[in-house]
Amino acid sequence: MVNPFTISGVAAPLPVNNLDTDQIMPKQFLLGIDKSGLARGLLYDLRFEADGRVREDFVLNRAEYRGAKVLIGGSNFGCGSSREHAVWGLQQAGFEAVIAPTYGEIFYFNSTNNRLLLVTLPPEHVEALVAEIAGGDDKHVSIDVDNEVVIAPSGQRYAFSLPPRQKQMLVEGLDMVGMTLRQQAAIDAFEAKHWAAQPWCCIDLPAQQQRV
Known part of the structure; x- marks a missing residue:
């Protein structure tokens, strides 16, 4: 490890199993020739009604979760097609990390290559973290990448592990070309x-x- 690296901020709980990349970034937002404007498409069909009205009760539309840096998902998060736009949309919306029990394989590698931190925790730890955040006033978590631990609002610590290469890419801001060089x-x-x-x-x- 070269330098300490911590992500701290509001965590938004979205414990939906099998949330695929088609839902994370619907197809109508894949028409551009660059990466711009993808934040609007993030989870669009969950954030908005069919007529475009905001779903006020959806987690990302609630005031206490605005500006969230961490998304807490369910099992098999990011399964489905290999659209890298799902990762870009999460990042453009301000997310720096996702916490979930498991991930779709292609989404996992796309996230690694784009330096979106994916933290893998056992299902029971994810459930406990979701319950604490959803049921309490403090929505902030810290992810200490250096020591590989998630710190809940209560101070409860949940250990995780990252492959050394993935950690280096994240901390040093390197993509695959940078790692090769x-x-x-x-x-x-x-x-x-x-x-x-x-x-x-x-x-x-x-x-x-x-x-x-």
Whole structure:
């Protein structure tokens, strides 16, 4: 671990099992050629009625959860299609982390690559956290990535684990390209060895063009 990293803020409980990416980001919001404007589409059919009226009782429309940084979901969160827009929409809406018992596999890797923290906790711990937040006045949680622990409003601590590579990407702000470039010295050494052993691969190219 290089630097301490903590996410703190309001946590919004949405303990819905099998909440798929089609619900997280409906298809009508996938028509753009860039990533902009996706916050509006986040969970659109849950946040709004068919006629566009706001569903006042939906968790993300309630005043006490506005500005939430953490979303607490149910099992198999983010299952379904591989639309990366689901991750982008969560981030554009201000979410920096999701806590759930399990995740859809593709959503998990899309989140990792975009540095959206996914915390995996046992179902009973998620249920306890949801009950505390939904039933209390304090809605704030802290996720201590350095020590791999979620701290509830009461001070109750829930341990989790992150793969070292995922933690490094999150803390250092690296994507997959950035992680690859961390190995630049090893890449250069391999290329030098490769060309020395097989010079015929690029024998007719100027020296400055021999590296692909």
